[in-house]
Amino acid sequence: MKKLEIIIRPEKLEEVKSILHQCGVTGLMITNVMGYGNQRGFTQMYRGTEFEVNLLPKIKVETVVSADKVACIVENVRGVVASGTPGDGKIFVYAVEDAIRIRTGESGGSAL
Amino acid sequence: MKKLEIIIRPEKLEEVKSILHQCGVTGLMITNVMGYGNQRGFTQMYRGTEFEVNLLPKIKVETVVSADKVACIVENVRGVVASGTPGDGKIFVYAVEDAIRIRTGESGGSAL
Amino acid sequence: MKKLEIIIRPEKLEEVKSILHQCGVTGLMITNVMGYGNQRGFTQMYRGTEFEVNLLPKIKVETVVSADKVACIVENVRGVVASGTPGDGKIFVYAVEDAIRIRTGESGGSAL
Amino acid sequence: MELSQLLNIVWVMVGSVLVFFMQAGFAMVETGFTRAKNASNIIMKNVMDFTIGSIVFYLIGFSLMFGDSVGGIFGGSGFLSPEKLGLSVFADLTPPVFIFFQTVFCATAATIVSGAVAERTKFLPYLIFSAVISMVIYPVVGHWIWGGGWLSKIGFVDFAGSTVVHSVGGWAALVGAAMVGPRIGKYVKGKVNALPGHNITLGALGVFILWMCWFGFNAGSTLGATDELGHIAMTTNLAACAAAFTTMLITWIRYGKPDVSMTLNGVLAGLVAITAGCQVVTIKGALVIGVVAGFLIVFGIEFIDKVVKVDDPVGAVGVHCLNGVAGTLMVGLFANYMPGTESAITGLLYGGGLSLLGVQALGAASVAAWTIGTSFLLFGILKKTIGLRVTEQEETIGLDIHEHNTQAYADFMVK
Amino acid sequence: MELSQLLNIVWVMVGSVLVFFMQAGFAMVETGFTRAKNASNIIMKNVMDFTIGSIVFYLIGFSLMFGDSVGGIFGGSGFLSPEKLGLSVFADLTPPVFIFFQTVFCATAATIVSGAVAERTKFLPYLIFSAVISMVIYPVVGHWIWGGGWLSKIGFVDFAGSTVVHSVGGWAALVGAAMVGPRIGKYVKGKVNALPGHNITLGALGVFILWMCWFGFNAGSTLGATDELGHIAMTTNLAACAAAFTTMLITWIRYGKPDVSMTLNGVLAGLVAITAGCQVVTIKGALVIGVVAGFLIVFGIEFIDKVVKVDDPVGAVGVHCLNGVAGTLMVGLFANYMPGTESAITGLLYGGGLSLLGVQALGAASVAAWTIGTSFLLFGILKKTIGLRVTEQEETIGLDIHEHNTQAYADFMVK
């Protein structure tokens, strides 16, 4: 069982959601985060004082899936999200030791 | 050392907090997330145009605990949270390699 | 490859960002969380009714780095963040199995 | 037309426009003091009670209030075309000016209820209640006191409506809030919880709007340009100030810190309390009335919240009911109008004896009885038939989504 | 100076101040009904159209509107110092009072456009358009109808400006919204998407502000203290109420739930529709006009949104254009002013025949032709030269950051 953390630009969420759906993902969590990376931020101005905003709004999509789905997801997310400009985002992969469905108590793969 | 990620309905937070307390958890983090799973969303309407909201507000409770506490938590959270209807949530378990208490520099189990 | 989850007081963010920069971190994600730990919350009052706020606003900084940078980060974050009073925060270390840069498709260490 | 009549028209128009704008003030106070997930619903209730109220008051309510008196109890003529009535005040102004002024007054009473029953009441029964209060409950009281009915005959003094407007709205709010029951999470295992409002800034804006509009409410009730406008403005303002200051002090002492939302309620408490007597009390009397209002609001809201355990999210009962009644009674103490003349109105403290106080008490009690009775009946019927309350799940997710399929703050919420 | 003149001055000052405050109402409605990332930009556009409009209308527009008529088409004297014109209304009030009143009216027409083109239009071309509408487009129409021009000569009735103000703003809004194109994400592969506004509470506050100010708009258009003020207030208010109630009912039936933002638009629709006829229709006529406005706004907004596919984020076209035209035409049906006297104005339903309706239709059509034509030309030139629209990336990130390097809600957003 793996957890994927997919960091994307906010406007790409709908497309990523449908990719995940196609790859057979059964659940996900979405968090608003502020990201910092190769993409540069921008300058803001308030009453004549400039300030750098080096954090940009990103969306973090987390989903726990069986290991065999990872390839499908990585492949297809790249397909719809990659624009070729810095800031497209990252996918991080983690091991998951267990999952429990609170409603039924099922655990492991059948809890997904 | 394990990290538990407990996804619940927002209105269950208070109960989950007190369960965790009873199981001897010493700290936790709470994040507002939007979730998608077996539970269906709902339809919204704005000025005559319908739109599906398939993400629902959920709360993610994260806590890092020694391995022996996992069973207590899983058991009891199920007890108070399970309503039997889709959307009750999930618990994910991860391995944690290390923990450091910034204040003191303690690390490992004694940092929790 | 490791993921560090650094939980700090909101006002320390700027300092932690520059530490991370100095240690050669190439990207990070920031999330607003509510934390609960040794630090006590405070009492609020609304129209004559008291209520305990036992969650306090914290910032979670997540960064995925090569293993050799962990020591530098832990060391230096402690240096600027530790105030000696409860609530300074924690650093949690996790293993990361893989990372993919969506823009280029690079994976592993070179995706960071 | 005489210039003096035109001047009266201009002044009453200004007053009416201000009283109309109280709708915005109530909407902001009620929305700000409740939770974000119910904001659109509160807004909608506020828009609709004015809308429905204006229409039914024009067609029926006004005539029940000012039509030819049937035994001093209600008006019985003028229905559907009230501008054809032969009221003498129609000649002083014009029929539509007076009807317009009365319409916006009526809407004020109706809108008080929405805050008290907020965050858990179904939309449809609220609309029905709102229609009936504007069409029947308020106009009958109005007839008693301002329409030539029995209370006006025995010398009851309620210059701008502490009783007619605020106590009617307040009693109905109390009955409604009690019958619809507390919000989920308000009273849990004997513990009283706070469910803080979502936007204190907007709530404060609402209070400032109401404060401004109250100068139209009270000074507009002269129904013309008179030499009393300044005095009324002064008593109105200083009562509000004294009440707010008193509230702040009490909360500072009692809770350790000055409480913001209670102090904002304090302003409104002072305004409600001075409304009955703004014309007939002295400026110093107004200051005292304000101080009393400040005490009443803190202990009154606590009493309702913690002892009676009626859940009133915005403090409507404390503000309008308690202070409406108290303000009416205090006229019996502090009135000192044109002493020594034929038109003198003098309260107990200025040597007028107990009679005025007695009349005031009788009036306040009668209005309470009528309003509580009719509201109880109406809410009771609604409860039995369509039900008053949304389901637990609907309340938890919020009335905006449940009742209107919408959210008030889309960018800050569900994506 | 005669007291009656001073009284007229006071009333027109009150009216002007209210009409000025409509700027705040529009700003809140437009901001509340659009997304948070564009809030500062909308605010800025609203401040600037008033600012620029006030200056150019004083220097040029007023004279084009009220200067000596050149063939009934436009005014040709008074430029730069309009207070030196010899208008008879200057003698009834004073020159600056009348200019002030006309200035705030003009600004109302200009500000309507900003909502319709919101969230994707560049700042500079907006400013230029805004200057031209206040300087030329509106004043010419104003001359035709209120400045002694050709439409006023043939008996066209537009008491407070359903045509002059609202249809001019509304037609320009339609042309602008069509030419600048829909927002990204609004129409995707034939599907119509909703892009909900970010603060319905503020939008509602804006509606209440506009409603209040409309009493100054309509009753102030008497240009003096008259015995008609009350009637105008009543028709204005009841049309708004009837429209809001109708809108709520229709949305309840059509969508299953009463729609909040549509109902708020319904209030404005009723207000726009009654503006032309507020003086000349009966109270019952006003109720009917309101009901018609309620139908028009729901089906009109849906038609524009889903069939014509013009993306109008705040419903400006539905409110101001459709109801401005409809309100003008309905005068031809419902007028019943001083029947039996020399000044009688009577519509079809009161036995006045088709002639008034014909004149109303001719006026509405002429104004539409002029406004659409000039707006089309101007937006066309701007599109070809500096361009109307921000880039896709700028629109996605928001106009606040792109056009002003700022964010409206710093604490709730980027840290």
Place this chain on the structure above:
Amino acid sequence: MELSQLLNIVWVMVGSVLVFFMQAGFAMVETGFTRAKNASNIIMKNVMDFTIGSIVFYLIGFSLMFGDSVGGIFGGSGFLSPEKLGLSVFADLTPPVFIFFQTVFCATAATIVSGAVAERTKFLPYLIFSAVISMVIYPVVGHWIWGGGWLSKIGFVDFAGSTVVHSVGGWAALVGAAMVGPRIGKYVKGKVNALPGHNITLGALGVFILWMCWFGFNAGSTLGATDELGHIAMTTNLAACAAAFTTMLITWIRYGKPDVSMTLNGVLAGLVAITAGCQVVTIKGALVIGVVAGFLIVFGIEFIDKVVKVDDPVGAVGVHCLNGVAGTLMVGLFANYMPGTESAITGLLYGGGLSLLGVQALGAASVAAWTIGTSFLLFGILKKTIGLRVTEQEETIGLDIHEHNTQAYADFMVK
């Protein structure tokens, strides 16, 4: 009572109500331009300065301002019951109308300070300062200029209070902001940081409210219905427009993008600058005064922020102090009132020579000296005794939690 007197009463009542509502405008501007964690505290300070100010001004301040003059320096009679004074203006209106109007004016001066010292000042010392400015500092200046004191004797012109109200508030704001010190994070290692406000939309609403109310402030200062109302409204409006437009242009050129919050300050700057001369300058003069105000606000705020390094979160010093003084001086240049008559007031540019300019400068300087001196003394005593400032930790967590145990936006924050 004479009809003309009643008409004056009506107009002054309208003006007073508008000036009262400036409290709402200030509250929204100050809250919107500061951070969310201090919103309730700012609201509370705004409510309390009006509340306390109204009471102490009635009891003491008014008499210090308008009581029998003691050497032209302060008034010395009428304490506790100012309505018993024998002022001639009492006969023109009525005593309470005039007292009410003066009360709301006084509160305006007091409320200016709260924005400048926002986000780090303790609640109690703020209340004390606020009481003293309303009770002593403002009334003494008021006596000099409007109460028959020494400045009024030598021909100082300050029609509606650029000096009396705005420069007094502005100087006190400067002293306060300097003595309480900058907010944490504002000046770090020589770098000037921006701490953006949390709700620009509300800030803009506040500016629109103030703009509307300024018509009551300036045109109400006639103290009666006169033929000058329209002229005053025009100069007021066009100065604001010219200032806003100028500010936008300068920021566009200097910063690359038109700055929203600065432009909103620009509106206020124009309004403050025209306040002294609104009656006596021409419309074109008003446009020029507005342009000057636009320059002053941009460079003035930058100067205070970056060179003097006084941290003034809302720009109160730039708006009220700089433009209050400049507006007063510009009367000496642009006055052109009733030229050729006995009442003529003529500035340098209209051939009046340097004398008026000299008097204006003397007045502005004297008021500055008095206000800076007394404020410095008072803030100094408060600093030494109870302390002016919250602790670092309290400031970091926010004044809402620290001073009031509350949060303004519960649903968007801590859960």
